[in-house]
Amino acid sequence: MSTDAKRAPAQKRSDKGSPGNNGADASPQNDLAATTPEVRRELLRSMLLQRRFEERCAEAYALGKIGGFCHLYIGQEAISTGVMSMIRPDDYVITAYRDHGQALARGVSPRAVMAELFGRDTGSSGGKGGSMHIFDAKTNFLGGHGIVGGHVPVAAGVGFAIKYRRGNQVCVCFFGEAAVNIGAFHEALNLASLWELPVVFIIENNRYGMGTAISRSTANEDVLVRAKGYRMEGESVDGQDVFAVRECMARAVERARKEKRPTLIEMKTYRFMGHSMSDAASGTYRTKDELEENMKRDPILLLHNRMFEAGELTEGEMHKIDDEAKAIAQDAWDFADASPEPPLEKLYTDVYADTSS
Amino acid sequence: MAVVTYRDALTQALREELQRDDRVFLMGEEVAQYNGAYKVSKGLLDEFGPMRIVDTPITELGFAGVGVGAAMVGLRPIVEFMTWNFALLAIDEVVNAAAKMLYMSGGQYKMPMVFRGPNGSALQLSAQHSQAWESWYAHIPGLKVCTPGTPADAKGLLKSAIRDDNPVVFLEGEMLYNTKGEVPDGEHIVPIGVAELKREGDHCSVITHGKMVLVAMKVADDLAKEGINIDVVDLRTVRPIDVEAIARSVQKTNRAVVLEEGWEICGMGSQVVDFIQRECFDDLDAPVLRVHQEDVPMPYAKNLERAAKPDAGKAIAAIKKVMYLD
Incomplete structure (x- = not known):
């Protein structure tokens, strides 16, 4: 293949505009020391909101207020919060079906998310998507996708569009470690690297694809070799440490924004709940001991401890932030519960757009 | 043009x-x-x-x-x-x-x-x-x-x-x-979801789309020599499908053959026949017949391939059958 063809959508361009972000400087030096106490407090607030929100989801599911498949994010909050804190409002986010936490971290309204889970007209998709399909155009949150790996090429397409328009946004794409064995992942990585697309691919390695341990599914557990296979930069990071997530993201976002090159990041984490609401947290495919050992590295606890030790957070302040998170989750619940179901005439809306260009 | x-x-x-x-x-x-x-x-x-x-x-x-x-x-x-x-x-x-x-x-x-x-x-x-x-x-x-x-x-x-x-x-x-x-010269737009009556006749409707339109036109030419005149309804779009155009034609001819390139089971013809029985039940003078690929994967050998495909001969036989001419 000639150079021209290989570089087809990846023409040289000059960046315009300056990289701003959501309250953090996207520089490689970004670490605990470089953030401010205010930023750290925001990170804690974001993570606690996800935790309290998901706990209420579990409760609502048990009460039958949420139906279908419901995958909770508890234990992985440092990833969503760390990643979202390093990107701009005009960047794009796309993810798989464990999407509530990421939506909240991105800034999607907790009321709209909870109402969607409750199947209400006020939900983010008007009750048509449910837990696995949270979309929010206002925050460039491109879903919520239910087929493992299926959205990874879609992320490459968003990167393609950014390049096509000579923009300087990035697209962040989340998926689990089990997705690295599916064809869509490989096709997307090849295209993103070949065409130099501004995409950050994030493997949330929680070590289990549903109930199958990575050792039982993946010939080479070092998932980062897949980056090398596609001439792509790769990094592995402790996904329970929000600062490590942020540092790594800073490099990847810079690479995407400035150099138009993709990155594959493995974020090592652990989910504290079952795969979905239909399996126990431990006992079938992982032991209680393993679960308890991993829960000692609760990402919220780790952040709390570091702030506490740095003398910038008192227990009283921690309780206050926690109470606020609980209140937001309660408000979301109350809003969803009071919201009407979608009217039946909406059954047939949104099947087709009635517009053309 | x-x-x-x-x-x-x-x-x-x-x-x-x-x-x-x-x-x-x-x-x-x-x-x-x-x-x-x-x-x-x-x-x-x-x-x-x-x-x-x-x-x-x-x-x-x-x-x-x-x-x-x-x-x-x-x-x-x-x-x-x-x-x-x-x-x-x-x-x-x-x-x-x-x-x-x-x-x-x-x-x-x-x-x-x-x-x-x-x-x-x-x-x-x-x-x-x-x-x-x-x-x-x-x-x-x-x-x-x-x-x-x-x-x-x-x-x-x-x-x-x-x-x-x-x-x-x-x-x-x-x-x-x-x-x-x-x-047509200049800006030429065909709306999605609108069929076209490609040939007009009173004796039978042939409802088709895609490549089979050419087969249907040849069938219309051949049958015209025998004094049989058919409607050729070219669906052009199979979703959405122009049910009104199908009904208009069948209500006129009272007979229909559905001609398609694909297989029989759950083919486009199944859907067209369903529309016909719902919209034209009292208009039909004969059961609707379908012409389609034989229910086999496509073979390589020339003679087998020819036998597997729908063609003008099969369509003419079906038309004559619904007209009780065979």
């Missing part, structure tokens, strides 16, 4: 829409430097450059997904499959992503994109390269499915498809690219 090939009519549509809207781009295997495996994109790389005429690796699932992502954020991709046989590898992106995105997102994300390429059997390409896919995609709410049979419809429908804000599956007849026909 100029006489052009089906291929050139498609190229005209692509060129005009690429000129009209800079959000439109074409991607697929061999579309750029090679000028298209079937030369539909000939000359477009030179005119529009590599950002808009994009060669892809052989990675149908991957580039179909790239199209979906680009459409989500406002571009208007045309994804070419070298043939629709290869699109099975990409069907998750067509069905699970493109077709459902607007609905799953509660109306937030439109999918203004076209998946296009050659469909149906050619000559002696055997089982994996000779299949008509329209009933598969017509099954899916959220998709529109076009099956043009003539150069004029190919051009007019492709322009409509590119301008549509919904994902359109555009099935070109692999054996039609070299066929010629009149195409």
Whole structure:
């Protein structure tokens, strides 16, 4: 293949505009020391909101207020919060079906998310998507996708569009470690690297694809070799440490924004709940001991401890932030519960757009 | 009105829409430097450059997904499959992503994109390269499915498809690219979902689409010599399907044969017959018959292939049967 063809959508361009972000400087030096106490407090607030929100989801599911498949994010909050804190409002986010936490971290309204889970007209998709399909155009949150790996090429397409328009946004794409064995992942990585697309691919390695341990599914557990296979930069990071997530993201976002090159990041984490609401947290495919050992590295606890030790957070302040998170989750619940179901005439809306260009 | 090939009519549509809207781009295997495996994109790389005429690796699932992502954020991709046989590898992106995105997102994300390429059997390409896919995609709410049979419809429908804000599956007849026909000069648009009565007659309705339109026209010519005059209803689009046009014709002729390239079970004809029995129950003078590919994978040997395909002879036999002439 000639150079021209290989570089087809990846023409040289000059960046315009300056990289701003959501309250953090996207520089490689970004670490605990470089953030401010205010930023750290925001990170804690974001993570606690996800935790309290998901706990209420579990409760609502048990009460039958949420139906279908419901995958909770508890234990992985440092990833969503760390990643979202390093990107701009005009960047794009796309993810798989464990999407509530990421939506909240991105800034999607907790009321709209909870109402969607409750199947209400006020939900983010008007009750048509449910837990696995949270979309929010206002925050460039491109879903919520239910087929493992299926959205990874879609992320490459968003990167393609950014390049096509000579923009300087990035697209962040989340998926689990089990997705690295599916064809869509490989096709997307090849295209993103070949065409130099501004995409950050994030493997949330929680070590289990549903109930199958990575050792039982993946010939080479070092998932980062897949980056090398596609001439792509790769990094592995402790996904329970929000600062490590942020540092790594800073490099990847810079690479995407400035150099138009993709990155594959493995974020090592652990989910504290079952795969979905239909399996126990431990006992079938992982032991209680393993679960308890991993829960000692609760990402919220780790952040709390570091702030506490740095003398910038008192227990009283921690309780206050926690109470606020609980209140937001309660408000979301109350809003969803009071919201009407979608009217039946909406059954047939949104099947087709009635517009053309 | 100029006489052009089906291929050139498609190229005209692509060129005009690429000129009209800079959000439109074409991607697929061999579309750029090679000028298209079937030369539909000939000359477009030179005119529009590599950002808009994009060669892809052989990675149908991957580039179909790239199209979906680009459409989500406002571009208007045309994804070419070298043939629709290869699109099975990409069907998750067509069905699970493109077709459902607007609905799953509660109306937030439109999918203004076209998946296009050659469909149906050619000559002696055997089982994996000779299949008509329209009933598969017509099954899916959220998709529109076009099956043009003539150069004029190919051009007019492709322009409509590119301008549509919904994902359109555009099935070109692999054996039609070299066929010629009149195409109106200037801006020529054919609306999606509107059938055309290609031939008028009182004795029987032949309802068809795609490549089989040419077969139906030959059948009409042959039968006219025997004094039998048929309506040829060219559906042109199989989703949405023009039920009124079907009903109008059958209510006039009181007899119908449905002619299609694909297989019998759950084929397009099943759906057309269902519409006929609902809309024209009291009008029918005979059971509706169907002509389709035999219920076998396509064989390679010339004689077996010929026997497997629907053709004019089989269609004439069916028409005579519903007219009680056999």
